[in-house]
Amino acid sequence: MSKLFHRVLMLLGVATLAAGCAAPTKNVDYAAFKESHPRSIVVLPPLNNSPDVKATYALLSQATQPLAESGYYVLPVALVDETFRQNGLTIPGDIHAVAPAKLREIFGADTALYITVTDYGPKYQVVSSTTVVAAEAKLLDLRTGKTLWTGQASAANNQSGNAGGGLIGALIGTAIAHAISSVSDAAYGVAGRTSQQLLSAGTPGGILYGPRSPKYGTD
Structure with a gap:
């Protein structure tokens, strides 16, 4: 075996090793977040860019837990x-347009969380269905107007038809899964997982731990 061939093999090995070690990482600038030291968060009703009207409140109702567990006081x-409704604001788009200073005046919170639902509900194929919930979020300092953090997350739940009955059985199984999903809103549970992934501290690219967490200041 020639020396040239040996060198080619060595170079290929190094390249393969480098490729295997080059795991993608998410670099987030937390300078503004750390400077802000937020203690409280008001979660605004999420914008809904999906066709399912249930998406806004499915995400809103499950946003408090991961934020509170991360160490923040969540209004x-x-x-x-109800406060927004009493003031004539019922559409998330209108609520998101309220000036940060006004939100600070009304709620007294340090920050506001703006969530947008980008996908919510089942995706059907011939013999399977997948329920997907995806969202993105922005944490804004109401005292300065600065964006402290942005993130996005998604979760899915796959349901396949009964392969044991052949194609007909699979189609029937998928139709049943479709009907159950439509009645029970299977996406609600998936929305909870999306909220956990999106709003929990200690995850890659996630929010920092708040002052009520024993891990505060460790990230």
Whole structure:
């Protein structure tokens, strides 16, 4: 075996090793977040860019837990929603357009969380269905107007037809899954997983731990 061939093999090995080690990482600039030291969050009703009208409140109702567990005081979302309604604001787009200073004046929170639902509900194929919920979020400092953090997450739940009955059985199984999903809103549970992934501290690219967490200041 020639020396040239040996060198080619070595170079290929190094290239393969480098490719295997080059795991993608998400670089996030937390400078503004750390400077802000937020303690409280008001969660605004999410914008809904999906065709399912249930998406807004499915995400809103499950946003408090991961934020609270991450160490923040979260204003009760039902109280926040009712406050907006009492002031004639019922559409998320209008609520998101309220000036940060006004939100600060009304709720007294340090920050506001703006969520947008980008996908919500089942995706049907011939013999399977997948329920997908995807969302993106932005945390804004209401005292300065600065964006402290942005993130996105998605979760899915795949349901296949009964392959044991052949193609007909699979089609029937998928139709049944479709009917159950339509009645029970299977996407609600998936929305909970999306909220956990999106709004939990300690995840790659996620929010930082808040002052109520024992891990505060460790990230």
